[in-house]
Amino acid sequence: MTVNSLRSSASPKIVAVVGLGYVGLPLSLLFSQKNIKVIGFDEDITRIKILKSGKSPIRHIDSSAISQAVSGKVFFPTADASQLKKADAIILCVPTPLTKQREPDLEFIRAAASKVAANAQKGVLVVLESTTYPGTTKEVVAPFFEKKGWKMGKDFFLAYSPEREDPNNAKFSTASIPKLVGGADPESLKRAVSLYSRVIQKVVPVSSMETAEAAKLLENIFRAVNIALVNELKIVFDRMGIDVWEVVDAAKTKPFGFMPFYPGPGLGGHCIPIDPFYLTWKAREFDLSTKFIELAGEINTQMPFFVVSKVQDALGKKGKALRKSRILILGLAYKKDVDDLRESPALKLMDILERQGCVIDYHDPYIPVFSGDRHFPKLKTKRSKPFAEATFSKADLVLVCTNHSQIDYAKIKKWSKLVVDTRNVLKPDGKKVFRA
Numbered sequence: 001m002t003v004n005s006l007r008s009s010a011s012p013k014i015v016a017v018v019g020l021g022y023v024g025l026p027l028s029l030l031f032s033q034k035n036i037k038v039i040g041f042d043e044d045i046t047r048i049k050i051l052k053s054g055k056s057p058i059r060h061i062d063s064s065a066i067s068q069a070v071s072g073k074v075f076f077p078t079a080d081a082s083q084l085k086k087a088d089a090i091i092l093c094v095p096t097p098l099t100k101q102r103e104p105d106l107e108f109i110r111a112a113a114s115k116v117a118a119n120a121q122k123g124v125l126v127v128l129e130s131t132t133y134p135g136t137t138k139e140v141v142a143p144f145f146e147k148k149g150w151k152m153g154k155d156f157f158l159a160y161s162p163e164r165e166d167p168n169n170a171k172f173s174t175a176s177i178p179k180l181v182g183g184a185d186p187e188s189l190k191r192a193v194s195l196y197s198r199v200i201q202k203v204v205p206v207s208s209m210e211t212a213e214a215a216k217l218l219e220n221i222f223r224a225v226n227i228a229l230v231n232e233l234k235i236v237f238d239r240m241g242i243d244v245w246e247v248v249d250a251a252k253t254k255p256f257g258f259m260p261f262y263p264g265p266g267l268g269g270h271c272i273p274i275d276p277f278y279l280t281w282k283a284r285e286f287d288l289s290t291k292f293i294e295l296a297g298e299i300n301t302q303m304p305f306f307v308v309s310k311v312q313d314a315l316g317k318k319g320k321a322l323r324k325s326r327i328l329i330l331g332l333a334y335k336k337d338v339d340d341l342r343e344s345p346a347l348k349l350m351d352i353l354e355r356q357g358c359v360i361d362y363h364d365p366y367i368p369v370f371s372g373d374r375h376f377p378k379l380k381t382k383r384s385k386p387f388a389e390a391t392f393s394k395a396d397l398v399l400v401c402t403n404h405s406q407i408d409y410a411k412i413k414k415w416s417k418l419v420v421d422t423r424n425v426l427k428p429d430g431k432k433v434f435r436a
């Protein structure tokens with residue numbers, strides 16, 4: 001299959017994006033920057049108000065791009081689903097979390113597909129971008145349209161194209177990251193390739209929607225397993241008195257056959273801790289268990305407990321116990337330079353340490369207020385403490401959870417009594433700075 005042979009002349013004139021979050025918003029802007037009209041539909045009325053006023057609800061997405069698209073009448077944010085009838089192509093970018101029982105929660109996909117099916121016009125192309133298990137687009141999305149008596153490949157066209165967004169990655173943007181596309185049938189594939197080719201530099205067609213769904217899971221499972229591996233090695237090397245960061249730096253000088261992954265306080269973000277379990281769940285239907293995924297999950301889940309043991313050791317060196325110690329967490333976000341708290345290991349650490357009787361504060365330049373998290377209902381609302389000597393010198397220990405670039409780590413070292421660093425931002429000295 002070549003992209004040129006798949007390009008269709010009937011390219012959509014109006015595109016709708018359902019779900020204007022980390023994935024849907026940059027995608028909407030990309031289409032509107034190419035002068036393709038975009039209806040941005042989101043149920044969150046507050047988010048729609050922010051967007052309509054030309055502001056960005058996401059820190060790393062520039063407000064000016066939004067205000068230009070809105071005032072230029074190429075981007076129409078709305079909470080009114082009936083607007084979807086105007087679109088020739090509708091792209092779903094809604095969340096795919098896990099339930100409390102750690103099973104795929106497809107409620108957002110179902111709700112979005114139901115609204116799209118109720119409002120779309122015949123001949124529409126529907127593309128799912130949310131990360132999910134192989135079979136979702138055909139088994140979950142298609143029936144909403146088929147129930148109306150519509151025939152796939154004739155009355156509506158269906159495709160799956162995984163999002164590979166890496167928020168705040170300066171090297172790659174939505175336009176420059178190659179886009180996988182799988183179609184329900186040859187015509188659906190042709191239309192979907194044609195749609196994305198208008199805004200994305202390289203579109204890669206694959207033979208089916210299931211292949212595209214599986215490829216996205218492979219990418220994220222690859223990361224989850226390799227991060228678990230390096231986290232396990234961190235514990236082993238730590239016991240041997242070897243610095244895992246130096247080991248990874250040394251190993252990555254090999255110009256072939258090695259790819260560096262770095263240890264950390266645990267897995268975070270909307271994707272890597274969650275997506276692999278979509279496959280685990282689906283594999284059970286085929287009487288199979290996903291041992292690598294489960295093992296990686298176990299190791300990564302244990303990492304915050306390893307960090308707490310290091311905090312305890314460091315405090316012990318100063319004759320202090322965890323109970324009643326003041327701990328300042330530096331960085332709440334799950335990764336550097338973003339304001340995203342989803343699944344952040346810093347929250348798990350905060351929870352464990354508070355249960356142990358520690359007094360917890362935090363500093364995060366991107367998260368001025370922590371207003372709670374559904375996974376940790378006991379955590380109280382907090383405000384980020386200022387970046388000032390008093391904030392750090394008052395703490396018995398500073399725990400570096402996120403390596404935001406704008407932090408002056410030399411000052412942290414100077415101001416703090418003790419530091420436990422999970423991100424390799426300071427050199428351990430065996431006296432004041434320790435690794436975890």
Ligand SMILES: NC(=O)c1ccc[n+]([C@@H]2O[C@H](COP(=O)([O-])OP(=O)(O)OC[C@H]3O[C@@H](n4cnc5c(N)ncnc54)[C@H](O)[C@@H]3O)[C@@H](O)[C@H]2O)c1
Pocket residue numbers: 018019020021022023024041042043044047093094095096108111112115129130131132163164165166167270271
């Ligand atoms: N964030 C990333 O870096 C990233 C990267 C690759 C893939 N993904 C995948 O993309 C999907 C979306 O993730 P995200 O990070 O953009 O999520 P998000 O939470 O940032 O945004 C989702 C948006 O969808 C809206 N929404 C939910 N249900 C809706 C409905 N029924 N109708 C209309 N709007 C609805 C929400 O209000 C929210 O604004 C997920 O499947 C995720 O796994 C995310």
